[in-house]
Amino acid sequence: MQDYRNIEPEELAIDPSFQRWKLINDPIESDFWKNWLAQNPDKEELIDKAYHLLSTLTEVYARFPTDQAPVSDREVKNEIQRLQLSIDEIEKPAVKWYRFTPWQYGIAAGIVLVLGFFLRYMVQQPAPKTGTTYRELITQVSKPLLEVANANNGPKTINLPDGSTIVLKPQGRVSYANDFGGEIREVYLVGEAFFEVHKDPSRPFYVYANGLVTKVLGTSFTVQAPEDASQVKVLVKTGKVSVFAGTQATVSQQKEDYKLGGIVLTPNQQIVFSPTDTRIIKSVVPKPAMLEGxxxxxxxxxxxxxxxxxxxxxxxxxxxxxxxxxxxxxxxxxxxxxxxxxxxxxxxxxxxxxxxxxxxxxxxxxxxxxxxxx
CATH class of the missing domain: 3.55.50.30 (Phage tail protein beta-alpha-beta fold)
Structure with missing residues (x-):
């Protein structure tokens, strides 16, 4: 069950249970949330913020024609990228958290639409569930794999054949091909590890961890994927990283393109991935570090x-x-x-x-x- 006490307002705004309560007054969800608020009175501000965000999303959707054709997955991704660039490039953004006056609408609508299209994509177009654990993944690989486990109390450094390194935390395990050859480099992980990947744009580097795939060309990042955990985290230190749910169709599509697709992360950004519903939440890392240089x-x-x-x-x-x-x-x-x-x-x-x-x-x-x- 979702831990609503430790959730951000933007995450709560895209929660299906919260939406059914606020948007259609579903009696079951209404009873649940009234009881939850009675038990968590200190979270009224969280509910208010999430509701204001959800209301703004609803107002933005109302601006679209009712006869507009359904939005395809590709259109959603393109719109998110376009609006994100608009936010980055605009010179005089105007944002209010709760109230949007006409002269401020430009940048505010851009930010809201990024979340709005994300809402439509995540709620109405969920990705297929995979349930691909570490053991399931490595048994599906046809080539021989080398497995390295860390049974020590401290971190263990693993030097890969391509010059990349993995710092594996205690109780973690990784598997990779003996020759590490071919057009792509693939590592299977359970536990937590820090990767420093040797740059080679012609041979993308993939990390598979509990239903999430991380794709890089050359960078440093951390993947946290404890066994039987409800979440997977990817935190970027340097360079760029792309992440996506590890469905067979998505992985096949990404392997056909040497560019970074999916959700792209840059330094001091992270994602939290929920394998049960393939939801990906992007945010700033808890302790941002100064950039190199x-x-x-x-x-x-x-x-x-x-x-x-x-x-x-x-x-x-x-x-x-x-x-x-x-x-x-x-x-x-x-x-x-x-x-x-x-x-x-x-x-x-x-x-x-x-x-x-x-x-x-x-x-x-x-x-x-x-x-x-x-």
Missing amino acids: PAKYQLFSFKRTPIAEVFATLEKSYGIKIVYDEEVMKDCYLTASLDDEPLFEKLDLICNTISAHYEQMDAHIIITSKGCQL
Whole structure:
């Protein structure tokens, strides 16, 4: 059963049970949620935020013609990519968490539509369930596999034939072909491991873990796939990673294309995958790290610095997009030294100083503010 106490508002907004309660007042779901709220009165704010998001999605859908043809899977993916690029490229985004005024609708609608199409895709077009465990996967492989297990108390480093390395946590196991040859490189995992993949665009690298497939060309990332766990996580440190549910049709399609498909992750981004319903949730990693290169040595000492420059510095240093209303916050300045604090502590300090608030949405940081007085 879903653990609703530890769920984000955007995850709750796309939960089928929550939707049936709020959208069609299903009596069974209504009773469940009323009882749940009675037992969890501290979660009223979570319910309110999720409902506001769901209401906005519904309003956006109402703008589409009722006779419009059903949206295909490919159209959904293309629309998500197009709208995501619009969010990244727009110069003066305007976002309000709860209220959307006409002059602010552009970027807000873009963000909402990304989640809206994701909602339609996940609820109305679910991917086939696979139930492919580690043992099931390796028994389906025709070529001989080499299995390495870590029975130690500490991590174990595995050097692969292509120059890649795996740091396998205790109780973890990996299997891969003896020669590691062919046009693709494939590893089967149960447990947790950190991968540093030797770059070779002509030979994509695949990690199979409890129904989730991770595809890379050359990068570093962590996969957490404990045996019998209800979730799989992929966290990216460097480069780009694509993830997708490991159905036979999807895997075959991805192997035909050397490019990264599925959901693409960049540094400091992660996904949480639920094998039971093949749902994938994208977000910022719990502890974002400074990017490698010049950005790692960026100073965070500000003296009456315009807030736009402050946010630009954070974006460059952590690779995470910060969306805010530049017009509303044009009179906001920051004087502070933030060198040693983790990213979220930096954001807490900044928002407390300028009376703002931030939320995470689809691996973006969304800043809400009423502006600053001179």
